[in-house]
Amino acid sequence: MVTIVIGWYYYLAQAYEIQTQATEAQVISCQSDIQEYLIFYSNQLSFLENTYNLAGQIQEISQTSTDAYMIQRQKNYDTLYSALKTIDNVSSNTLNFFEAFFLPQQLLYYRSPSSNIEQIVVFDPNGSIYPGQNSDVPNYTERIPADILSVILMSQVPQIHYLAAQSNNPKDHDRILFAKNIVIDNVGIIGGVALFIDADVVRNVIMKKDSTTPGRITLFSSKGEYIYKSSEHIFTSIYQLPPNNEYRSYVENVLMQNGDAIPNRPTYFHNQSGQELMLYFRGITNTDWLMTHTVATEEIATGITSPVWYLLGLTVFMLLMAMALSHQFMKYVFIPLERITTKIGRIRNGERFLRLYYPHNNEIRDLVTNFNTLVDEFNAMQKKAETRLSQRKIIMDKSDIVLFELELDSMIITFDDSMFIKTHGIPQIIHVNAYMKAMKYSVEDSEKLRIALKRLREKGTAQHIEVCIQPDGMPEPTWWTIDFLPVNDINVTHIISGVTINVTAIKQEQIRFQSLAEFDTLCNIYNRSTLFDKMDRSLENAAENCEKVAFIFIDIDDFKQFNNKYGHEFGDRIIKFIGRVIRSEVTDDIGYAGRYGGDEFILCITDQDLISCEKLLEIAEIIRNRLQVGIKTREKTSNLPILCSMGISIYPENGFLVETLLDRADKAMYHVKETGKNGIFFAKV
Incomplete structure (x- = not known):
């Protein structure tokens, strides 16, 4: 009989402790959720x-x-x-x-x-x-x-x-x-x-826990201000409570200690109605805030005396009766192991901030201590990984940055799940050659990639390249940088991490600035500086390959009179008109053209099939005839013809230097000016 009574009271004490720990665990979970938000x-x-x-x-x-x-x-x-x-x-x-x-x-x-x-x-x-x-x-x-x-x-x-x-x-x-x-x-x-x-962000976190946790959760700032409180409270600060209020005294004391004196166990006090309350204190990491949880002891006891608990108590009581002769075994092994197993299940199901507890100093306690240490290390690593993944997902979901891994042995690329693979319609796992084909790599860019991969195998150093892609369905090409970053682990040297970034905006700006630096803004052909650089290179190539180069010097007849009579705006229209005509006739496959200055233009013909007197004269005549069509002025409905004088010189017959050849072409052009204008003349050998 004594054993039965002892067993029954033992059960009630243990059930009360379990219910108390469960309530405390919910508060700890709320504290953890707040800290996760703040750390993020x-x-x-x-x-x-x-x-x-x-x-x-x-x-x-x-x-x-x-x-x-x-x-x-x-x-x-x-x-x-x-x-x-x-x-x-x-x-x-x-x-x-x-x-x-x-x-x-x-x-x-x-x-x-x-x-x-x-x-x-x-x-x-x-x-x-x-x-x-x-x-x-x-x-x-x-x-x-x-x-x-x-x-x-x-x-x-x-x-x-x-x-x-x-x-x-x-x-x-x-x-x-x-x-x-x-x-x-x-x-x-x-x-x-x-x-x-x-502040509602933090309140919403607490509200979810407060609605399912016995008692009331409250969050204070270091000044005693209510960051979170139950809806029935009308105060905004703890100091609005009466000075003799027992709850205020406990909270005020902890706040004055700046969190250094937060009790490890619950504090018990009575409210104005004489009801006994348990008061838990929790600090919030990296803040001077204080979270409190008050719950009536009778609310805990009510949960124990429910029918479910009675059924569980009867079961435990019968077990205690059946195992009366093995009381020591139950005390030191069976019950502790049962609790440990239950908590392990809760930890496995997501309550990762719970910890095991075993009061007796034996092998089971060593096992519990090692398990708690392992869980702490796992939680720290998991939390760090979740933070990194969360930050990376924010970046990757809305940016033109793509992470990937490359297996050097199989040449298989594995992309992170991102908008890149969805937009370009490629699988997440793909062979390098299939990827280059799908992205329409040029021969030059394909060679860049192969050289980078070769250096990775031979030297194991990071590689950086820039490529241009235009897969099917994409209206415009885009430029991307690719960085290969070898994994610093001797056991996984065949795995390469990488990142590719869309740099189209930068590339387009570079092209725009290069265009502004190389081309005349009015007629959209090469400016004087770029023109001379290209003519120097053309003569160098011609000398190395024993080829010819022809220069056509064009000067607009009476251009100054147009400006004086019709205004500089009309003069600019003439220059633009000449630029359009020259661009349409002197294409990249036969040569190039540039504005020498004012109303003077130079055409450089490098196509060897066109460098003869007959062919050059034909090109010059076509341009001269198209210019004679002219453009309209504001005063006249008919076109005003544009007349020009042209001089032609040929390398190497008329000289070996750009300056010499231009001088000969210029003299030939002035011969036309002196003999009536609007004509073509070849430089003398």
């Missing part, structure tokens, strides 16, 4: 700082201190702030600014339109938010509060602070500030980067 947004700060080289930008702007540059300095701040706010939709107005500080392909950070981030800002060591008073920055962020700023500047890690609403205006709601200082060696702190999110 904290990581955004370091990611943003490194990606956009904020340290370099702020230092470069801050070094400009003279009055003459203050206006431009403020504009730079405005542009920086505007770009940070609209980072997911960079417009052409901000593109030039970004090119001034870093390459466009470094724009890896993506903020989704559905993101909880309300604002991204940078600030100086005094807490002032860029770009300043004249911007569209809301009032609540004109300056980082001094008490918060001092903590931010003293810390080497991102700081998290709660900002309560300063007014009853519905637009002025409370927020959470994530901030990090920016330090430069030999300079010190030059400012910082911060982001603001709506």
Whole structure:
């Protein structure tokens, strides 16, 4: 009989402990969820700082201190702030600014339109938010509060602070500030980067747990402000409760200790109704916040005395009766192992922050300790991997960056699941040759790729190439860089990691700038500088291959009179008209043309089949006749004919240098001028 009574009370005590631990586990889970949210947004700060080289930008702007540059300095701040706010939709107005500080392909950070981030800002060591008073920055962020700023500047890690609403205006709601200082060696702190999110993000996390957890969960800032509270509360701060309130006393004491004195076990007290309550305290990592959980002890006991628990109690009681003679075995082996197995199942099912507990000092305790250590290490690795995967997914889903792996032995490429393979219609796993064929690689680009792979096999060093692709269905070609990064593991040297980035925008800008540098903007043929470079190379090639080169010197007759009579705008129309005629007749397969200056043009014929007096005269006559068709003036309905004089010289008959050949062609042209104009004449040998 004594054994039965002891067993029954033993069961009740253990059931109460299990129910208490289950309730505590839910609170710990809520605490963990909050910390995961905060760590994610904290990581955004370091990611943003490194990606956009904020340290370099702020230092470069801050070094400009003279009055003459203050206006431009403020504009730079405005542009920086505007770009940070609209980072997911960079417009052409901000593109030039970004090119001034870093390459466009470094724009890896993506903020989704559905993101909880309300604002991204940078600030100086005094807490002032860029770009300043004249911007569209809301009032609540004109300056980082001094008490918060001092903590931010003293810390080497991102700081998290709660900002309560300063007014009853519905637009002025409370927020959470994530901030990090920016330090430069030999300079010190030059400012910082911060982001603001709506405090409802954290509240929503707690609300999901609070609705399914016995009791009430509350979250306080270091100043005692309610970050989260139950709906029946009307207070905004713990200090609004009466000074003799027992709950306030416990919370106030812990807040004053800055979290250093958070109890490990629940605290018991009685409310005004005499009801006994259990009070749990939990700190939030990397913050000075405090989370409390209050639950009535009778609420725990009610769960134990439910029919289900009675059934479980009867089962345990019968087991205790049957095993009365093996009480020691049950105490030290069977029951502890049962609890351990249950918790292991819960950990396996997702409650990864639970830990095993075994009170007795034997081999089972060593097993439990090693298991807890293993789970901690696994959780740390999993959390780190999840953060990296989450950040990479944000980037990959909305950017022109593609990651892949290449097996050198089989030449099989495996792409990450991304928009690249969907847009270009290729499988995720594909052979290198099939990939080059699908992407329409040119012969030159295919050779680049083969050489890079050969060097990877022979030297094992990273390789970088640039290729142009235009697969079927794509209206325009695109340019991509490919970087091969060998895995630094002797056991997997045949596996190559890689990244390919769309650099079409950069390439098109390069082509545009090259075009501006090489071509005359008015008539769209080579300018004088480019023309002379090409003529020098043409003569060098002709000398090496024993070939000929012909030069046709064109001068427009009476061009100055056109300008004086009809205006310079009409003169520009004539130049454009001449450019169109020359481009249509002198194509790349027979030679090239350029504007020598003013109304003078030079045609260079390199096609050997056309370098004869008869063929050159035919080309010159075609151009002269087309120019005579002329263009209309504003005053006349009929065309005004454009007449020209032409001189022709041939390498090597008329000389060996560009200057000599042009001089001979120029003299031949002036012979036409002196004998009536509008004609063609060959230079004398």
